Amino acid sequence: MEELITFDKVCLTYHTKESETPVLADMSFSVGRGELMGLVGPSGCGKTTVLSLISGIIRPTSGKVLTGGMAPEKCDISGYMLQKDELLPWRTNMANILLGAELKKRDKAAARQKALELLEKYDLKGVEKHYPDQLSGGMRQRVALIRTLVLAPQIILLDEPFSALDFQTRLQVVNDVYTMLKTEKMTAVFVTHDINEAISMCDRVAVLSSKPCHIKEIVDISVFKGIPPAERRISGEFVRLYDKILTSMQSRTEQTWNTQKNTPATSNGSAGKNLQ
Template structure:
């Protein structure tokens, strides 16, 4: 970093082990491990694997709609199911903040919309803060409270948009149907277009 610091719950992440969950475009599940072994991996690495944390992780797998898959291997699941397993693995360590790096970009549109709904509901249920990186304007609006638009070379925050409270009370699917969604989409689109022109 050129300057400044990043803190989570008052702890500087440069001097402590940050409690961060990270979910990527690909699920990166280990193909030789069962689903159960994959979701417990973070807990194991952190030395937090106990009967209680294992039970919570398996319960989360059930809550996310994947009951009975814990003894299967990743190749036996669909792309959407694998990404849900990746979400459970991320949440199992009970992170203070989640970094979601285009987690739905490799999925077909219908699966993407279903996972947006699921992730949004899960984050609200467990009261988690997330930073979502996406190139999809609609996804940003449907899943966020604030949107930071970056300019390129060098990457700087060009503009910040606050998502209206009416959209934040709706599920991502419902938000996409609201007239306010379209207005905000066009505002962001115009701003992006201006950034590319300059």
């Protein structure tokens, strides 16, 4: 499989006037074209930072990030889907969908045509004339995803996109978004703190630890390849994978940190069940 995202020994330190905070340490992983990679980890561990590096908003302190074999800021091939859909209430849904195309000065007629095709394909035909407030939470998220897809990104970055939705809506939207991402053959990185969601949607899930963030384990979910979230959830395998990821999240990684170089001095990852 062609590698579309590559992290090679990436370290990131946020600098403020008073202090330096090492956030990511020695992170290496790759995501293949068409793959859906999940990132799970505690709040504040560095998940959004990983997405910002992929999109090129920030650059690593050391190591290399590549998207499509290039520095992300040079190729602009990623699009975002955020927790809040950020649809502007005073614009129609179509005007919202075309906002990115306007800002990026893309061909508006072509973007409009693509938007109409996607709206029809994903059961939203006719909503282009309406306003976001007239849509359900689930429909709003699908409109937000279409706004991103219209820009034809190669990579979609999803930053906890469902956490503002109620439970029932969430189950449905997870299914819808999965179908849209797979139908459009997108490569995606999906950040969540919900293990259920990660197993429901992803092909692989990276378990992250905090202070500083590194990958504890990458769990393979390929037994569910091509199977939609609603069917995954009722499979016995789901419980086994849930337990595997939970165990990994709770395991203590014994690590002495070399703060000078922002690299691990020793690393004895343990698979124990100790809470951090």
